[in-house]
Amino acid sequence: METFLQVVANGLMLGGLFAIISIGLTLIFGIIKVVNFAHGEFLMAGMFLTYLITTQLGLHPYASVVVVAPALFVLGAVTQKLLIQPLLSARDEHVQIFATVGLSTAMINLALLIFGADIANTPSSGLRSSIQLGPVRILEGQLYILICAALLVVGLEFFLRRTQTGRAIRAVAQNRAAAQLMGINVNWIYVLSFGIGAACVGLASSLVAPLYPTSSTIGTYFVLTAFVVVVLGGLGSIPGAFVGAIIIGLLDSLAGFYIGSDLREAVVFGVFLVILILKPSGLFGTRLKLSHIS
Amino acid sequence: MLNIEGIDAGYGATTILNGVSLEVNQSEVVTIVGANGAGKTTTLRTIAGLLKPTTGRILFEGEDITKMSAHDIVELGITLIPEGRQLFPDMTVRENLLMGAYRRGARDHQAETMDHVMELFPRIRERLDQHASSLSGGEQQMVAIARGMMARPKLLMFDEPSLGLAPIIVAQVFEVIGKIVASGATVLIVEQNVFNTLKAADRGYVLENGSIVLSDTAEALLKDDHVRQAYLGI
Numbered sequence: 001m002e003t004f005l006q007v008v009a010n011g012l013m014l015g016g017l018f019a020i021i022s023i024g025l026t027l028i029f030g031i032i033k034v035v036n037f038a039h040g041e042f043l044m045a046g047m048f049l050t051y052l053i054t055t056q057l058g059l060h061p062y063a064s065v066v067v068v069a070p071a072l073f074v075l076g077a078v079t080q081k082l083l084i085q086p087l088l089s090a091r092d093e094h095v096q097i098f099a100t101v102g103l104s105t106a107m108i109n110l111a112l113l114i115f116g117a118d119i120a121n122t123p124s125s126g127l128r129s130s131i132q133l134g135p136v137r138i139l140e141g142q143l144y145i146l147i148c149a150a151l152l153v154v155g156l157e158f159f160l161r162r163t164q165t166g167r168a169i170r171a172v173a174q175n176r177a178a179a180q181l182m183g184i185n186v187n188w189i190y191v192l193s194f195g196i197g198a199a200c201v202g203l204a205s206s207l208v209a210p211l212y213p214t215s216s217t218i219g220t221y222f223v224l225t226a227f228v229v230v231v232l233g234g235l236g237s238i239p240g241a242f243v244g245a246i247i248i249g250l251l252d253s254l255a256g257f258y259i260g261s262d263l264r265e266a267v268v269f270g271v272f273l274v275i276l277i278l279k280p281s282g283l284f285g286t287r288l289k290l291s292h293i294s
Numbered sequence: 295m296l297n298i299e300g301i302d303a304g305y306g307a308t309t310i311l312n313g314v315s316l317e318v319n320q321s322e323v324v325t326i327v328g329a330n331g332a333g334k335t336t337t338l339r340t341i342a343g344l345l346k347p348t349t350g351r352i353l354f355e356g357e358d359i360t361k362m363s364a365h366d367i368v369e370l371g372i373t374l375i376p377e378g379r380q381l382f383p384d385m386t387v388r389e390n391l392l393m394g395a396y397r398r399g400a401r402d403h404q405a406e407t408m409d410h411v412m413e414l415f416p417r418i419r420e421r422l423d424q425h426a427s428s429l430s431g432g433e434q435q436m437v438a439i440a441r442g443m444m445a446r447p448k449l450l451m452f453d454e455p456s457l458g459l460a461p462i463i464v465a466q467v468f469e470v471i472g473k474i475v476a477s478g479a480t481v482l483i484v485e486q487n488v489f490n491t492l493k494a495a496d497r498g499y500v501l502e503n504g505s506i507v508l509s510d511t512a513e514a515l516l517k518d519d520h521v522r523q524a525y526l527g528i
Contacts, residue, residue, distance in 0.1 A: 164396070167393060168396060170382070170385065171382050171385070174382040175380055177376070177380065178381070179382075181342065181380070182393045182445070183365045183396050183445070184393075
């Protein structure tokens with residue numbers, strides 16, 4: 001029983017990690033309808049920034065978030081303004097996909113140029129030590145990630161539903177032309193939303209960096225799971241991404257322990273496919289609803 | 295209040311409007327009459343800034359708004375209630391109405407305008423917490439008009455408000471428009487129901503193949519042979 005609880009606890013912690021790296025991706029897709037293939041590289045950039053701030057200034061990795069999140073906000077806003085926006089009128093929307101894939105490759109190579117192929121270890125500041133929580137032991141840093149992911153979901157939902165700007169963002173996502181007729185500056189909302197999505201990745205970076213070694217290709221390591229989580233939860237749904245992440249985390253952990261660590265991914269992707277066959281729009285997806293207003 | 299001076303506009307290489315000029319004065323109700331494809335919707339979309347004219351000028355209260363973006367035009371006080379309602383489907387009715395009051399000029403008066411709009415649309419009050427997509431077509435049209443009113447516009451433009459609605463709902467829509475007109479609003483309306491619209495309007499323009507072919511008081515247009523034959527079927 002205790003082993004089972006420990007495996008579940010590990011799964012929840014993994015789910016928290018998957019959630020924190022996926023929220024920004026689903027936010028950007030839900031609003032701008034652009035899949036950011038450079039998402040993993042945004043995370044990589046944030047982790048390197050956390051590494052630099054922590055090692056050069058001697059700050060606690062979590063303290064670096066006050067620089068990393070705004071820096072990523074700017075990176076996201078600039079990406080939207082200078083890369084995506086000029087392509088919005090492109091006749092073929094796949095152009096935007098290629099643009100973000102290009103950005104991803106450019107960022108990986110830029111990181112190789114600056115940091116080389118070496119691994120950068122952000123000081124863990126005690127976050128890698130385990131704590132006893134009832135019958136289970138977990139890493140302190142992982143617990144904070146799960147808590148932050150949950151708080152981020154609640155905070156974003158509050159912002160999107162209860163504030164004027166948040167409602168304007170949802171309005172743009174649901175009907176771009178009508179949003180313009182309300183007096184909403186749609187291009188500005190897109191820049192803002194990409195910035196917010198990227199800032200979420202910035203927060204994730206500072207939380208993840210003390211636990212995982214940073215390298216130029218760390219983004220590709222995380223990004224596939226982020227895409228699975230986002231599709232499973234329903235593209236664009238923030239609570240969906242959280243629930244999807246927890247499901248994938250639990251599956252990963254349970255399958256890894258009870259079925260065999262080699263088959264972990266086979267089980268995760270198998271269940272993922274079954275859910276998508278039964279509910280193609282994802283768990284919390286609304287996009288495929290038939291009752292849409294023309 | 296609104297002066298359009300010889301605009302050409304269209305989509306891509308297709309020109310739809312050819313040298314359209316028209317004006318709407320303060321507290322006036324003006325209608326544009328025309329067949330499908332004559333350019334009525336294009337005219338309204340161009341005024342709203344969703345389309346940019348290739349030649350000509352659009353002035354609002356003396357200010358040149360020809361090149362202004364759609365959201366800035368809303369800020370000046372021009373609101374378009376678009377064809378096909380265009381509500382925000384996954385938002386509640388209340389949220390839709392709040393989006394209507396997004397304009398700076400309306401934001402501070404939100405609660406007050408909401409009370410006024412609720413008086414005009416008592417049936418919306420019961421629907422405030424429902425998703426817009428769950429309403430019937432007629433109810434959606436009422437919400438679309440209410441949302442337009444929430445902006446407290448100086449000029450309110452209607453694009454085909456009765457399109458696709460059952461006759462009994464059409465009557466309700468016209469009743470509401472009548473109340474809005476009676477309150478002294480400045481209105482520019484495009485509507486397939488030409489007879490009812492001319493009855494409610496002060497003046498009208500007849501648009502054919504992207505050009506204004508006739509303009510007169512609504513009363514005179516109702517008696518005009520060409521209008522009677524082509525648009526009233528009399």
